Amino acid sequence: MTQSAQSSQPPGSTATSTVTVRVPAKVNVQLSVGGLRADGFHGLANVFLAVGLYDSISATRAEAPLLTASGPDAAQIPLDDSNLAVRAARLLARRHGLAPDVHLHIAKDVPVAGGMAGGSADAAGALLACDTLWETRTPREELLELCAELGSDVPFSLLGGAALGRGRGEILTPLEVTGTFHWVFAIADGGLSTPEVYRECDRLREAAGTGSGAASVPDPEPAPELLAALRAGDADALAATLRNDLQPAAVSLRPALAETLEAGVAAGALAGLVSGSGPTCAFLMNDADSAARTAQALLASGTCRAARPTTGPAPGATLVRPL
Numbered sequence: 001m002t003q004s005a006q007s008s009q010p011p012g013s014t015a016t017s018t019v020t021v022r023v024p025a026k027v028n029v030q031l032s033v034g035g036l037r038a039d040g041f042h043g044l045a046n047v048f049l050a051v052g053l054y055d056s057i058s059a060t061r062a063e064a065p066l067l068t069a070s071g072p073d074a075a076q077i078p079l080d081d082s083n084l085a086v087r088a089a090r091l092l093a094r095r096h097g098l099a100p101d102v103h104l105h106i107a108k109d110v111p112v113a114g115g116m117a118g119g120s121a122d123a124a125g126a127l128l129a130c131d132t133l134w135e136t137r138t139p140r141e142e143l144l145e146l147c148a149e150l151g152s153d154v155p156f157s158l159l160g161g162a163a164l165g166r167g168r169g170e171i172l173t174p175l176e177v178t179g180t181f182h183w184v185f186a187i188a189d190g191g192l193s194t195p196e197v198y199r200e201c202d203r204l205r206e207a208a209g210t211g212s213g214a215a216s217v218p219d220p221e222p223a224p225e226l227l228a229a230l231r232a233g234d235a236d237a238l239a240a241t242l243r244n245d246l247q248p249a250a251v252s253l254r255p256a257l258a259e260t261l262e263a264g265v266a267a268g269a270l271a272g273l274v275s276g277s278g279p280t281c282a283f284l285m286n287d288a289d290s291a292a293r294t295a296q297a298l299l300a301s302g303t304c305r306a307a308r309p310t311t312g313p314a315p316g317a318t319l320v321r322p323l
């Protein structure tokens, strides 16, 4: 699997032999991080919101496995067997005793290593696309279990909307949301490694003398005011309760993020926070007009590479071809 392509359609695809799935990015409106567990993960109270930046994953029957990618940042993703979409296709094929002979094509729009679960989106998309192409009809619960095997964020990429993630983030409870929240995402040059950001979080906790183990960090809980703000569709109340325990670690590894966060708030955001493990910064806005203005001001501030206005919640992995 070592080929890249620049077109948005997989080469050689035909209308009948290709399945395409669209999958959203996410922002964590609450990311409360518990102590480091014995298995190397952290217990979380993780409130996910899917937002309107999407990757599209196409699956086409092929004689042998092949992966291609397109989009401005496609060169940043691995095209070998470490790609999460490839791992997803192999996992599903193994589950059903099939050969993983499929051409996967990723049309990439979610920032790479940006804290917006782009790789997870591709994994969830590949699972759904291959399950449809191969007519394996895997029950939803089983698909969610396969997602969890691939990564902590992957089940949410399949589900979309808004959800509380417990455990390491993979145990999901859908959440009620009223209306639409407006956001601007400030995309940085270069990514941050998720395990490194968690390690930095532990290091900062140790340095502060609070300890980083499961015995010393209280079990994280979702904030009732934040869940109420989502239920009510109240952007001001949500802005007052946004929280990301990984933010100090992301800013410690990338101090320039402090300037991006300041620039967004100075440009009219209700509040800003680092998205997940960063370095993308997320700004909650009042409406679409202020989102467009703030995106322009952020770009002009020179504190980010790109600024994208969008909304959430967005639907989870969705079949877009064939309809």
Ligand SMILES: C[C@](O)(CO)[C@H](O)COP(=O)(O)OP(=O)(O)OC[C@H]1O[C@@H](n2ccc(N)nc2=O)[C@H](O)[C@@H]1O
Residues within 6 Å of the ligand: 028, 031, 040, 041, 042, 043, 044, 046, 115, 117, 120, 150, 151, 152, 153, 154, 167, 168, 169, 194, 195, 198, 276, 277
């Ligand atoms: C930061 C978030 O994006 C917030 O939603 C997620 O917690 C990260 O989820 P992800 O990228 O799917 O992460 P995984 O692929 O499951 O794990 C990658 C690495 O991140 C760290 N990790 C991840 C999830 C978690 N609850 N605790 C962790 O400490 C571990 O070092 C793990 O080896």
Ligand SMILES: Nc1ncnc2c1ncn2[C@@H]1O[C@H](COP(=O)(O)OP(=O)(O)OP(=O)(O)O)[C@@H](O)[C@H]1O
Residues within 6 Å of the ligand: 076, 077, 078, 082, 083, 084, 085, 106, 111, 112, 113, 114, 115, 116, 117, 118, 119, 120, 122, 123, 153, 191, 192, 194, 276, 277, 278
């Ligand atoms: N399909 C994929 N798309 C992007 N990155 C991938 C993919 N498959 C594997 N990777 C690897 O995973 C790393 C993390 O990429 P990803 O874009 O998922 O980060 P992220 O959005 O910060 O993740 P998260 O928010 O879930 O922690 C990349 O640096 C890349 O090496």
